[in-house]
Amino acid sequence: MLNKKSSDGTAIAAPVAETKSVVVEDKKKSKRKKHTVQYDRWGYAFIAPFFIVYIIFSLIPLLTTFVYSFYEYYRVGLMEVGPTFIGFQNFVNIFNAEDNLAKYFWNTMVMWIAGFIPQILVSLVLAVWFTNTELKIKCQQFFKTVIYMPNLIMAAAFSMLFFTLFSPSGPVNNIIRSFVDKNNIPDIKLMVAAAISQLKAFAASNPDDASLSSAINSVVSYLNSVEIPAKVTLVEAISYMDKVYNTAWSMFNDIYQGLGNVTLNVGKIMTDTIIVTAEPMEPIRFFSNAAGTRSIVAIMNFLMWYGNTTILLMAGVMGIDESLFEAARIDGASPLQVFFKITIPLLLPIFVYVLITSLIGGIQMFDVPQILSNGQGSPNRTVMTIIMKLNRHLQNKNYGPAGATSVLIFAITAVLSGLVYKSTMQQYQNKR
Numbered sequence: 001m002l003n004k005k006s007s008d009g010t011a012i013a014a015p016v017a018e019t020k021s022v023v024v025e026d027k028k029k030s031k032r033k034k035h036t037v038q039y040d041r042w043g044y045a046f047i048a049p050f051f052i053v054y055i056i057f058s059l060i061p062l063l064t065t066f067v068y069s070f071y072e073y074y075r076v077g078l079m080e081v082g083p084t085f086i087g088f089q090n091f092v093n094i095f096n097a098e099d100n101l102a103k104y105f106w107n108t109m110v111m112w113i114a115g116f117i118p119q120i121l122v123s124l125v126l127a128v129w130f131t132n133t134e135l136k137i138k139c140q141q142f143f144k145t146v147i148y149m150p151n152l153i154m155a156a157a158f159s160m161l162f163f164t165l166f167s168p169s170g171p172v173n174n175i176i177r178s179f180v181d182k183n184n185i186p187d188i189k190l191m192v193a194a195a196i197s198q199l200k201a202f203a204a205s206n207p208d209d210a211s212l213s214s215a216i217n218s219v220v221s222y223l224n225s226v227e228i229p230a231k232v233t234l235v236e237a238i239s240y241m242d243k244v245y246n247t248a249w250s251m252f253n254d255i256y257q258g259l260g261n262v263t264l265n266v267g268k269i270m271t272d273t274i275i276v277t278a279e280p281m282e283p284i285r286f287f288s289n290a291a292g293t294r295s296i297v298a299i300m301n302f303l304m305w306y307g308n309t310t311i312l313l314m315a316g317v318m319g320i321d322e323s324l325f326e327a328a329r330i331d332g333a334s335p336l337q338v339f340f341k342i343t344i345p346l347l348l349p350i351f352v353y354v355l356i357t358s359l360i361g362g363i364q365m366f367d368v369p370q371i372l373s374n375g376q377g378s379p380n381r382t383v384m385t386i387i388m389k390l391n392r393h394l395q396n397k398n399y400g401p402a403g404a405t406s407v408l409i410f411a412i413t414a415v416l417s418g419l420v421y422k423s424t425m426q427q428y429q430n431k432r
Contacts, residue, residue, distance in 0.1 A: 069403035074396070082400070090404035099381070101389065101405060105412070107377075108385040111294050111369070112362030115301035120354070123306050127313035128339060133322070148307035155304070159371035162300055166292075168283040176284065192244070196223050215256035219248045290382035293372065297383060300368050305361075309354055316350030317343060352424045356417045363413050366391065 069090055073082035094101045126147065130140055137143070150158070166172050203216040226244055229236075286292035320343065328338045344351075366387040369377065375392075377384025386409055393402035 065403045065406045067403075068399050069407045071400055071403075073399040086400070090400045091408070094401055094404055094408075101386065101408065103381070104377075104384050104386050104389050107294075107381075107383060108363060108365055111297045111301070111383065111385075112359070112365060114294065114298035115305075116358055116362065119302045119306045119309055119358070120351075122302075123309035123313050123354075126306075126310045127317050128343060130310075131314055131317040144311070147310055150303045151305060151308050153304070155367035156371055158300060158304060159368050162296055163287075163372060166286040166296055168285055172286075173283040192223050192226065196220050199223075211256050215252045218255055219252050222248055222251060287372070288379055290379060293369075293379065293383050297365075297369050297372065301362075301365070305358070309358070312350060312354055313347065316347045319350075320346045348424065352421060355424070356420055359416055359420065360413055363387075363409060363416075 068083065070085060070087055071083035072086045072089070073084070075081070129135060129137060130144065164170055199216050199220055203213045206212050223244070229240060284292075286296060324342055324346075325338060328342055333341070364387055365385045369383040369385055370388055370391070373383050375388070377388060386405065390402055390405045390409070393399075393405060
């Protein structure tokens with residue numbers, strides 16, 4: 001580079017070194033830029049495992065299920081039949097037979113509704129109680145833990161517990177039997193009168209046997225003279241009548257020395273009218289009728305899920321501005337008015353979420369009725385659910401009907417959830 005001259009003619013050197021240093025620094029910056037890590041691309045790497053797992057274990061099986069619903073595809077032993085395309089025949093077949101899907105859908109909805117109604121009512125009351133600042137309930141954390149604990153118990157263990165509780169020899173039957181025995185006091189006087197009437201009739205049918213008539217008259221006189229106890233339980237009544245029977249039987253044998261068949265007849269009369277009349281109640285067989293089994297399934301679903309529903313509704317109530325409740329109280333609103341005019345309308349979005357998730361869980365009900373009915377839906381398949389029927393198709397390797405059932409469950413869940421959301425959330429939708 002040429003040197004410039006100053007005004008007086010002397011030469012001035014050009015800043016060559018400074019220029020070179022600037023060039024070197026620019027090169028270093030360009031190198032650093034080339035090796036800079038692009039962090040925005042790492043986000044795809046972090047979310048990739050989810051999509052890979054979802055595609056392999058969810059999306060592909062879902063699409064395969066839709067495809068198999070239109071095919072005849074099953075196994076008989078080691079022989080595999082199909083897949084052969086048959087169109088909508090699988091959908092027709094699962095409704096044609098006597099063992100049809102509509103019956104199981106009805107069973108599922110009955111048991112879900114029977115459990116959901118008390119669940120949502122109890123959960124609403126508990127949520128309002130626990131979030132009310134005026135009540136100041138003590139030991140709230142303890143009660144919240146207790147009501148949520150059934151949700152942590154495995155459904156299999158819970159089912160076995162209830163199967164034992166409601167069995168014919170279980171605690172529930174014992175409690176009912178003791179209550180009935182205690183409050184339904186047997187009428188011993190009627191028992192004795194019935195025995196006397198039967199004995200007199202037997203004596204009248206054998207008028208020629210004077211010894212028999214004398215023996216029976218003595219027994220009747222004794223029965224007329226016995227002291228009738230008051231306010232006794234059924235067990236005490238049986239014990240008392242046993243003593244009366246033994247005394248009367250001994251008196252009859254001492255007086256009458258007749259034939260054996262007459263003796264046996266008199267013994268049968270005494271047994272039928274005194275002892276058998278005082279037999280205790282038969283145990284209630286809850287699992288032998290549809291109402292009992294469905295009620296137990298509904299109770300179990302209620303106990304298992306009302307704690308979770310309470311927590312969700314509490315979160316919704318706590319999200320409501322406390323000043324609204326205070327303003328309503330100042331204006332003189334009663335607790336019921338506050339609940340129905342403020343709490344319920346503002347809690348509706350959470351309530352709809354609970355309703356839809358509970359509906360989905362109800363349609364997918366499987367483990368509790370499966371264990372209680374030993375997988376058969378007994379009695380008479382009145383507790384067989386849609387998922388239980390789907391499980392039977394899969395166990396029998398009937399992939400076509402299983403796929404059709406799965407598609408219908410998906411469609412039913414989507415339609416019902418959409419209807420619930422559309423009918424309850426209209427006031428929250430933007431209207432133009």
